[in-house]
Amino acid sequence: MRIATWNVNGLRARLDFVRIWLEDRQPDVVGLQELKLEDDSFPHEAFGELGYSVATHGQKSWNGVAIASRLPLQVEEKGLAGQEDSGARLIRADVETLSFTTVYCPNGKDVDHEDFPRKLAWFDALIAHWSQRRSELRAELRAENEAAVLCGDFNIVPTPLDSWRGDAADGSVFHTADERKRFQGLLACGLHDLYRAAHPDEAAFSWWDYRGGSFHRGHGLRIDTLLGNGPVLARLKDAWIDRDFRKKKDGLTASDHAPVIVDLD
DNA sequence: ATGACGCCTTCCAGGCGA
Numbered sequence: 001m002r003i004a005t006w007n008v009n010g011l012r013a014r015l016d017f018v019r020i021w022l023e024d025r026q027p028d029v030v031g032l033q034e035l036k037l038e039d040d041s042f043p044h045e046a047f048g049e050l051g052y053s054v055a056t057h058g059q060k061s062w063n064g065v066a067i068a069s070r071l072p073l074q075v076e077e078k079g080l081a082g083q084e085d086s087g088a089r090l091i092r093a094d095v096e097t098l099s100f101t102t103v104y105c106p107n108g109k110d111v112d113h114e115d116f117p118r119k120l121a122w123f124d125a126l127i128a129h130w131s132q133r134r135s136e137l138r139a140e141l142r143a144e145n146e147a148a149v150l151c152g153d154f155n156i157v158p159t160p161l162d163s164w165r166g167d168a169a170d171g172s173v174f175h176t177a178d179e180r181k182r183f184q185g186l187l188a189c190g191l192h193d194l195y196r197a198a199h200p201d202e203a204a205f206s207w208w209d210y211r212g213g214s215f216h217r218g219h220g221l222r223i224d225t226l227l228g229n230g231p232v233l234a235r236l237k238d239a240w241i242d243r244d245f246r247k248k249k250d251g252l253t254a255s256d257h258a259p260v261i262v263d264l265d
Numbered sequence: 266a267t268g269a270c271g272c273c274t275t276c277c278a279g280g281c282g283a
Contacts, residue, residue, distance in 0.1 A: 009271075009272065009282080010271085010272050010273070012272090012273095013271080013272065013273090014272095034272090034282085036272070036273065060273095060274090061272090061273050061274065061281095062273080062281080062282095107281085107282065107283060108283090109281090109282090109283085153283095155283070173283075174283065207283070209269085209270080209282095209283070210269080210270035210271055210272095210282095211268075211269035211270050211271090212268085212269050212270085213269090214269095221283075223283080253270095253271075255271095256270085256271080256282080256283085
C-alpha cells in the first residue's frame with residue numbers, strides 16, 4: 001500500500017501537475033493540503049477519471065485539505081474542534097482498516113506575530129484530540145489493531161537536521177523550542193515520524209522557497225511528513241521525498257512542497 | 266535590510282506563504 005502527503009499550493013493552479021504525479025506514482029491514499037478552493041469547486045471529475053474518490057474540507061482562497069483514495073473511503077471528521085477560526089485544516093477518513101488524517105498546520109508567521117501563540121494553541125488542540133482518540137480506542141481494546149496515520153504540512157522543522165541552516169536557525173519561526181515541543185507531543189501520543197524511521201540520519205527537505213533558486217541551492221526545510229502509530233510502523237517498507245516533483249514538469253509550475261511518500265506492506 | 270516567486274482575489278495591487 002502506498003500512501004502520501006502533498007501541499008499542492010493551490011489545486012486550481014496545480015491540477016494538471018497533480019494529475020501527472022498520480023499517474024506516475026500511483027498512490028493508494030493521498031492527503032492534500034492548501035487546496036485554496038471551496039468544496040463546490042473541487043475537481044472530482046478529474047480525480048475520478050484516474051480512479052480516485054476524494055473527501056474534501058475546503059475553504060475559499062486559503063487552506064483546505066482533502067483525502068484522495070483509490071480504495072473505498074469513509075469520511076469521519078472535518079475540522080479540528082474548537083479551532084474553527086483557524087480555517088479548514090484537518091480531515092479524517094477511514095480507508096479500509098486504516099484511519100487516515102491529514103492536516104495543514106498553521107504557519108505562525110513569526111515568533112512575535114499574534115498568529116504564533118495561535119499556532120501553538122492549534123497544536124495543543126491537535127495533541128489533546130489525538131490523545132483523546134487514542135484512549136477511546138484503548139478502552140475499546142482496538143489500539144493494538146487499528147493502523148492510524150497523521151500526515152500533512154506541519155510547519156515545524158522537527159530537529160536541526162531538518163533545516164538547511166542546521167542549528168543556525170534555532171529560535172526562529174518553525175525552529176523554536178515551543179514548536180518542537182508540540183511536534184514531540186504528537187510523537188508522545190505513540191506516533192512515529194515515518195520518514196525519520198526509514199532514514200534516521202539523512203538531511204532531506206520537503207519544502208523549498210520559490211525565490212532565489214532555493215531548490216537548486218539545497219536551501220530547504222523538512223516540514224511535511226507522515227506520522228504513523230505502532231501498527232503502521234510495523235508495516236513500514238520505505239519512506240521517501242519525491243523531490244523530482246518539486247521541479248517543473250512539461251512547462252508546468254511545481255508546488256513549493258514536494259510530495260512525501262510511504263510504502264507499507 | 267529588502268526582495269526574490271507564485272498563489273489568491275469582485276481584476277489588480279496587496280496579502281500571504283514559510
